[in-house]
Amino acid sequence: QVFTFNTVEIEVQPSVKVKNGAPMSIVCRADISKSTDFQLKHNFTIFKDGKLVFMTVTDKEDAKYEISVARSSDTGEYECTVEARGKTKSSNSLHVWVKGMTKPILTAEKEEVLEGEVVKLRCELPEEVPPLHFFFRKIKTNSTPKEKRVFEPHRNFSEVEFSVEEADNILQFDCFGRRLVQLEFEDSEHSNTTLVTVREPFIKPTLNAKPSSNITEGDRIQFECSTVVARMRDIEILLQKNKTILKSVHDEKVLKYSTVATLEDSGEYLCKVEQGRASKTTKLNVVVSELFPKPILAASMSNLDENKELTLSCSISGFRKANFSIFRKNSNGNIWLKNSRNLTMRVSVNDTGSYICKAEVKGIVKESKPVRINVYAPVSKPTLSVVSGLPEVVLGKPLWLICRSVMGTPPIIFTFYKGNEVKKRVTNDTYAMFLDENIRQNDKRGYKCDARNNHSSGMKTSNILNITVIVPIRDASLGSIPYGEVEDGSETAFLCSVKEGSWPIHFRLFRKADREVLLFEQIENADRVMWHKKAMKQQDTGTYFCVASNRANVDVKSHPITISVILATWKKGVIAAFALILIVGAVTLALWWFLRKKKKAKGPSMEMSGSALATNLTSEKLTRQPNDGDYYSGSGYIEDNENHVKSADESKGPDLESEEVEYTEVELSTLDPHRAPVQKGTETVYSEIRKANN
Numbered sequence: 001q002v003f004t005f006n007t008v009e010i011e012v013q014p015s016v017k018v019k020n021g022a023p024m025s026i027v028c029r030a031d032i033s034k035s036t037d038f039q040l041k042h043n044f045t046i047f048k049d050g051k052l053v054f055m056t057v058t059d060k061e062d063a064k065y066e067i068s069v070a071r072s073s074d075t076g077e078y079e080c081t082v083e084a085r086g087k088t089k090s091s092n093s094l095h096v097w098v099k100g101m102t103k104p105i106l107t108a109e110k111e112e113v114l115e116g117e118v119v120k121l122r123c124e125l126p127e128e129v130p131p132l133h134f135f136f137r138k139i140k141t142n143s144t145p146k147e148k149r150v151f152e153p154h155r156n157f158s159e160v161e162f163s164v165e166e167a168d169n170i171l172q173f174d175c176f177g178r179r180l181v182q183l184e185f186e187d188s189e190h191s192n193t194t195l196v197t198v199r200e201p202f203i204k205p206t207l208n209a210k211p212s213s214n215i216t217e218g219d220r221i222q223f224e225c226s227t228v229v230a231r232m233r234d235i236e237i238l239l240q241k242n243k244t245i246l247k248s249v250h251d252e253k254v255l256k257y258s259t260v261a262t263l264e265d266s267g268e269y270l271c272k273v274e275q276g277r278a279s280k281t282t283k284l285n286v287v288v289s290e291l292f293p294k295p296i297l298a299a300s301m302s303n304l305d306e307n308k309e310l311t312l313s314c315s316i317s318g319f320r321k322a323n324f325s326i327f328r329k330n331s332n333g334n335i336w337l338k339n340s341r342n343l344t345m346r347v348s349v350n351d352t353g354s355y356i357c358k359a360e361v362k363g364i365v366k367e368s369k370p371v372r373i374n375v376y377a378p379v380s381k382p383t384l385s386v387v388s389g390l391p392e393v394v395l396g397k398p399l400w401l402i403c404r405s406v407m408g409t410p411p412i413i414f415t416f417y418k419g420n421e422v423k424k425r426v427t428n429d430t431y432a433m434f435l436d437e438n439i440r441q442n443d444k445r446g447y448k449c450d451a452r453n454n455h456s457s458g459m460k461t462s463n464i465l466n467i468t469v470i471v472p473i474r475d476a477s478l479g480s481i482p483y484g485e486v487e488d489g490s491e492t493a494f495l496c497s498v499k500e501g502s503w504p505i506h507f508r509l510f511r512k513a514d515r516e517v518l519l520f521e522q523i524e525n526a527d528r529v530m531w532h533k534k535a536m537k538q539q540d541t542g543t544y545f546c547v548a549s550n551r552a553n554v555d556v557k558s559h560p561i562t563i564s565v566i567l568a569t570w571k572k573g574v575i576a577a578f579a580l581i582l583i584v585g586a587v588t589l590a591l592w593w594f595l596r597k598k599k600k601a602k603g604p605s606m607e608m609s610g611s612a613l614a615t616n617l618t619s620e621k622l623t624r625q626p627n628d629g630d631y632y633s634g635s636g637y638i639e640d641n642e643n644h645v646k647s648a649d650e651s652k653g654p655d656l657e658s659e660e661v662e663y664t665e666v667e668l669s670t671l672d673p674h675r676a677p678v679q680k681g682t683e684t685v686y687s688e689i690r691k692a693n694n
Contacts (some may be wrong), residue, residue, distance in 0.1 A: 116278025
């Protein structure tokens with residue numbers, strides 16, 4: 001009994017889109033292949049959105065999940081799984097949409113409320129599954145409904161509150177729901193309409209002005225605001241003008257406010273009654289007529305010199321019966337001067353300021369506009385100077401000048417001149433500054449400034465300020481005599497010069513070997529300086545350069561020169577002579593050593609057997625032909641012949657002392673044993689051959 005699942009399919013009857021309230025069926029079919037015809041139990045399981053909703057066991061190859069009344073909550077992804085004898089196969093998922101939502105149910109917490117209270121509403125979709133959107137509407141006659149929207153991700157109901165406002169009488173409320181299916185919004189039908197009746201907690205207040213809303217300033221005016229309330233608890237009455245609360249009362253039905261009217265009291269007044277969230281208002285417009293105009297303060301002059309006389313007069317146009325006072329304004333309050341229409345005084349600089357006058361009629365006090373009085377002290381003679389201090393400027397640099405006047409009432413007008421040309425005018429308190437960026441080397445024009453204010457004495461002029469233009473150093477150079485190589489002990493002159501620069505100039509000479517060493521410095525009113533080094537030494541070898549600067553404070557460095565100190569000529573001669581003496585001495589010493597060595601070698605050659613043999617051998621050697629292969633041979637082992645040698649030396653006689661002595665080198669070969677003793681090897685002996693006159 002072998003079988004296999006070919007396919008498992010799922011379908012919806014009548015279709016995948018079902019109307020809300022209609023029946024629908026979910027059918028699952030399995031296509032199975034068998035080796036023989038045998039009975040097989042199938043376990044059918046149907047899932048919705050991953051949750052088990054139906055399960056059955058049958059020997060049929062299909063199963064049906066029936067829903068008699070489809071609701072929107074039945075919308076979702078369906079899938080079927082079939083299991084038999086350990087083998088399992090699932091179908092593809094299928095989306096089912098139950099179109100249409102159930103009608104929501106709306107309830108109100110109260111059916112009757114007072115103005116200022118709130119209406120609490122609840123909207124429910126009992127057969128729907130969240131997330132859901134709820135829409136509440138407040139409907140008033142002859143007005144656009146007010147709507148509130150609430151999103152409920154986990155509930156199928158929602159609650160909101162609507163405030164009851166002034167003029168709300170009978171209110172209607174409804175709601176509807178909305179859900180998102182397959183990226184499409186679906187709305188339910190509107191709920192039942194709920195009616196709410198509104199009662200007034202108090203009536204609209206009344207506002208009156210006594211004796212009238214049109215009065216003259218100086219008269220007393222009284223405001224009265226009243227209302228009728230159903231409940232006195234937490235009621236408040238307020239009187240305000242231009243957002244300023246003039247008076248308020250609590251838990252009373254009447255508010256009264258009284259004041260002496262002024263022109264500033266004209267305007268709109270508002271009476272407001274509040275209780276909880278409810279409020280009602282009433283407005284009243286009040287006009288206050290002018291009793292007398294504002295006074296006018298006049299001055300004999302507004303700008304005057306110190307110690308001059310000033311007269312202030314206060315008046316009211318077309319009105320004379322008033323009490324006048326004159327004040328000087330101050331930041332800490334007005335300073336009273338005199339209770340009078342007129343004031344005359346001799347002024348000083350301290351009297352500069354603003355003055356006013358006040359007029360009083362029937363308790364109404366009015367103030368004039370302020371009058372500005374300026375008292376001037378004359379300016380002192382200004383001083384002109386350079387900001388940096390010294391009356392000089394480096395060519396190419398800006399020149400800042402300051403003109404200052406110690407005395408004088410500001411504002412002061414300062415004027416700068418270069419020569420007779422006006423360069424700048426500045427208005428300031430005690431000083432002014434001027435910048436001149438056009439400085440030339442040969443500019444001989446002097447600077448001056450003048451100062452003046454509103455004093456009648458006129459302007460004052462400073463002394464002329466002459467400026468020294470400092471030309472910076474340019475192109476420093478260094479030379480020496482002699483140049484390059486200098487003999488030891490000789491004198492060397494160094495010349496440092498500049499191509500351009502204002503005097504005095506600060507010259508400095510340096511030598512650089514392992515480090516820089518200052519050798520010489522001097523300030524000169526010239527464009528060059530010379531320094532003599534009396535005796536140059538070997539350690540003076542090195543690189544030399546000079547640095548020049550002036551009041552421009554810019555160091556200009558020359559190109560370096562190299563000085564090599566060499567030996568003087570006479571020192572070279574002394575060294576050469578000394579070297580020659582050493583050579584001659586060395587040669588003499590070598591020759592002496594050589595002669596001495598030869599003399600020591602002469603002894604053995606004289607120890608032969610007898611003077612006659614030596615003479616014969618010598619004669620034989622001298623008479624031998626050059627091609628004769630025989631050499632003179634002598635024994636190095638001649639014994640007991642010292643006497644012979646001595647006698648031979650003594651027998652030389654005076655005639656032989658002057659004879660020329662010649663040394664020759666003789667090679668000794670092996671001799672015939674019959675002629676001399678056998679010698680091993682080869683020996684070299686020296687013999688003296690004296691040349692005879694013959």
